[in-house]
Amino acid sequence: MIKILQNHLLIIFGWFFIGLGLIGVILPILPTTPFLLIALALFSKSSPRFHKMLLNNAWFGPTLKQWEAKKALPRRIKYKIYFIIIISFSISIAIFADKVLLQLLLVGIAVVLLFFIWRIKEAPLMAQSLDDE
Template identity: 35%
Template structure:
């Protein structure tokens, strides 16, 4: 089972790093998932994420206080509006827009009701 957790952690980390360069790929949630996976498979990689200057503080804020940085909340909000705007621009069917809109609204409510870090 350890190899499964390790593989999931590596994949999550890789996609999270890609998210640093692609605006609609969420980096922090993927790093949280990687941290969770590495805690079950690799102390070395778990410690790497926790002590990483870019990822570590956000992961620790979430683990200790379930807090999200205001800057991250703003970036997430911009990404949500950009994603929905693209869906509108591509003229997706109304049913899909409704499902996407409700889901994205739920995401924004969740994000903005968390404490600031």
């Protein structure tokens, strides 16, 4: 009974993170890739069908497959994540202009996030197809 409940909760949270990731496609301040990576991890423990669905998705499937196989992200994805972190934290810091302690906390969190993203291996560049030449 507990295992079934756990599976259902993991699936619900997986879909929740897919929803956040899809919102992130529309809103530039919300990152898509981390949410989809979380959903992929949740589905890998709860639903082989949904896990496979994510990996076979035409838009973000290749990035997720690469993450699952090599624990690496393409450089362009890492640059997008850097950009989103810097912009969103800069906006937050500007909003709290009169609260220096909170600003310092936000700077610290941003630095930690940037450091963790920086430590993720970069996927090798894919070979260009003949159509790109």
